[in-house]
Amino acid sequence: MVSFHRRPLPEDLVAFESELGRQLLAEAIAAGTAGAFFPLVAQLHTQADPAWCGLGSLVTALNALGIDPQRPWKGPWRHFSEDLLICCKTLEQAAAEGLTLPEVACLAACNGADVRGVSAEPGTIDAFRSDLRASVTAPAGPFVIVNYDRAGLGQTGAGHYSPVGAVHEARDLALILDVARFKYPPHWAPVERLWQAARAEDPSTGHPRGWLVLSRGTSSVRPLCALPAEG
Amino acid sequence: MVSFHRRPLPEDLVAFESELGRQLLAEAIAAGTAGAFFPLVAQLHTQADPAWCGLGSLVTALNALGIDPQRPWKGPWRHFSEDLLICCKTLEQAAAEGLTLPEVACLAACNGADVRGVSAEPGTIDAFRSDLRASVTAPAGPFVIVNYDRAGLGQTGAGHYSPVGAVHEARDLALILDVARFKYPPHWAPVERLWQAARAEDPSTGHPRGWLVLSRGTSSVRPLCALPAEG
Numbered sequence: 001m002v003s004f005h006r007r008p009l010p011e012d013l014v015a016f017e018s019e020l021g022r023q024l025l026a027e028a029i030a031a032g033t034a035g036a037f038f039p040l041v042a043q044l045h046t047q048a049d050p051a052w053c054g055l056g057s058l059v060t061a062l063n064a065l066g067i068d069p070q071r072p073w074k075g076p077w078r079h080f081s082e083d084l085l086i087c088c089k090t091l092e093q094a095a096a097e098g099l100t101l102p103e104v105a106c107l108a109a110c111n112g113a114d115v116r117g118v119s120a121e122p123g124t125i126d127a128f129r130s131d132l133r134a135s136v137t138a139p140a141g142p143f144v145i146v147n148y149d150r151a152g153l154g155q156t157g158a159g160h161y162s163p164v165g166a167v168h169e170a171r172d173l174a175l176i177l178d179v180a181r182f183k184y185p186p187h188w189a190p191v192e193r194l195w196q197a198a199r200a201e202d203p204s205t206g207h208p209r210g211w212l213v214l215s216r217g218t219s220s221v222r223p224l225c226a227l228p229a230e231g
Numbered sequence: 232m233v234s235f236h237r238r239p240l241p242e243d244l245v246a247f248e249s250e251l252g253r254q255l256l257a258e259a260i261a262a263g264t265a266g267a268f269f270p271l272v273a274q275l276h277t278q279a280d281p282a283w284c285g286l287g288s289l290v291t292a293l294n295a296l297g298i299d300p301q302r303p304w305k306g307p308w309r310h311f312s313e314d315l316l317i318c319c320k321t322l323e324q325a326a327a328e329g330l331t332l333p334e335v336a337c338l339a340a341c342n343g344a345d346v347r348g349v350s351a352e353p354g355t356i357d358a359f360r361s362d363l364r365a366s367v368t369a370p371a372g373p374f375v376i377v378n379y380d381r382a383g384l385g386q387t388g389a390g391h392y393s394p395v396g397a398v399h400e401a402r403d404l405a406l407i408l409d410v411a412r413f414k415y416p417p418h419w420a421p422v423e424r425l426w427q428a429a430r431a432e433d434p435s436t437g438h439p440r441g442w443l444v445l446s447r448g449t450s451s452v453r454p455l456c457a458l459p460a461e462g
Contacts, residue, residue, distance in 0.1 A: 005299040005309040017269035017370070022260065025269075029257045038248035038256075041272050042416045050306040063412070068236040075281040078236040079413035139248070181294070182310035185273045 007183050010154035016175065016186035024173065024188055028136075028166040035139045037165035039064040040177055041186075044163075047179045048082050054099035055082040055091075056179035057145045057161040058107055064163075065141050065216045067112040085111060098159060100205050101147050105212055113214045120198040120210040128195045131213050132174060136167045142215040146176070149209065152197025153189055159202060159209065167191065238414050241385035247406065247417035255404065255419055259367075259397040266370045268396035270295040271408055272417075275394075278410045279313050285330035286313040286322075287410035288376045288392040289338055295394075296372050296447045298343040316342060329390060331436050332378050336443055344445045351429040351441040359426045362444050363405060367398045373446040377407070380440065383428025384420055390433060390440065398422065 014021050028034040043063035047056030062069075062080045073079040083091065087110035088103055099107070101117050108115040118127060135144045144164045150157040157180075165186070166175040173188040198209045245252050259265040274294035278287030293300070293311045304310040314322065318341035319334055330338070332348050339346040349358060366375045375395045381388040388411075396417070397406040404419040429440045 001303075001307065003303055003307045003309055006297075016273055019370070022269055022370075026257065026260045029253065029260075038253055039416075041275075042247055043412060044272075044275065046276065046310075048305075050308070066237075072232075072234055073413065074279075076232065076234045077281070077413045078234055079277075139250070139253075181274060182304065182308045185270075 014188040024168045028168045033136045034166035036135045040165045044177050046181045049095050051095050051098045053161040054104040061143045061214050112217045114217045116213045118210045120208045125195050142213050145212045147209040148197035149200035245419040255399045259399045264367045265397035267366045271396045275408050277412045280326050282326050282329045284392040285335040292374045292445050343448045345448045347444045349441045351439045356426050373444050376443045378440040379428035380431035
């Protein structure tokens with residue numbers, strides 16, 4: 001069986017830990033456009049299954065928002081992991097099918113976040129930039145999770161989710177905190193290409209992909225939707 | 232049953248995501264003493280069991296070193312997680328007893344790292360500073376994992392392991408990338424207090440705790456030691 005230890009990052013993207021990547025972060029911090037980076041990278045989580053990029057992104061964002069799951073994780077600790085995100089869809093279904101943008105939004109809402117989903121229809125580039133800017137200039141959310149087609153960034157794979165931690169406005173780059181760290185560790189990508197990659201149709205919905213904006217909900221965990229009945 | 236959503240960080244430590252914490256990182260990057268931060272935080276892993284801080288720190292450091300585990304993790308991907316670190320001690324024993332510094336060193340060596348362990352005997356503060364400096368001024372390892380008693384930092388809990396990502400030399404602070412992110416997200420602590428906390432005796436060995444220096448081995452995975460025979 002063919003197996004992989006990471007995949008080479010396309011040459012027109014910038015690795016977070018490269019010399020240029022380190023410089024871009026320093027400049028984004030200085031420009032005040034890396035606010036989201038700190039809480040998100042502090043909780044950046046590796047998706048626990050190859051199809052759980054939506055769940056892994058949610059685990060990262062919910063923990064970064066400091067939301068209390070109000071139920072135990074392990075031992076005496078309350079902390080989000082994929083297996084606490086049971087709502088809207090079973091983990092088995094998520095592993096088999098992945099998750100659509102509305103399903104990830106549903107899971108976010110069930111677990112105590114205020115969430116807004118945007119479909120990347122034509123003409124939404126300004127809204128995308130505006131949501132990214134509002135996120136990266138704030139120190140503790142809202143956070144943006146982008147749902148995009150990896151092909152649009154020249155990467156192997158298809159539909160994917162990851163949060164964005166920072167923007168470098170002068171070079172028009174976004175720092176993707178990729179939850180598939182076993183494949184592509186964090187990297188910078190052009191904002192416009194990321195938006196174009198989010199415009200790709202999701203075959204499960206027949207609609208474009210897009211992005212989610214998550215913030216700390218006013219109430220805590222709210223079971224808005226139940227698991228579909230079995231059988 | 233009493234349960235917790237994080238623990239309050241002692242007031243004399245500095246949270247990574249606080250305004251001061253963000254400033255300290257920017258200054259450490261500018262001073263060239265945050266080299267280790269980038270690869271380590273890109274792979275910072277939450278310990279998967281309350282007693283697996285040594286394993287969680289190793290997962291972080293081995294992935295940050297870019298070592299190929301040469302065996303599958305999930306799907307087609309080769310990536311370190313705790314359950315790949317089977318060598319020297321079973322996971323069940325590690326969960327029940329924790330791991331001593333020599334046991335973590337053994338696991339690191341089995342899994343392809345060159346490792347040097349230092350017991351925090353009296354008079355080793357200069358060696359500690361020197362190992363930290365060599366780590367944080369390099370862009371891709373060696374990496375330092377400290378084994379310390381949380382009580383020495385005013386934290387709840389006892390023996391713990393975590394990697395250090397950066398040093399702020401002017402303020403003499405070290406950035407602890409705590410693998411128990413469900414309890415204490417990353418934070419800055421005084422270097423000398425961290426060394427003092429590493430001087431505490433480990434009741435399992437009767438010797439002081441200390442630190443490990445890990446770098447990419449010249450060979451890859453080397454099964455230096457086998458699991459103890461069962462029964």
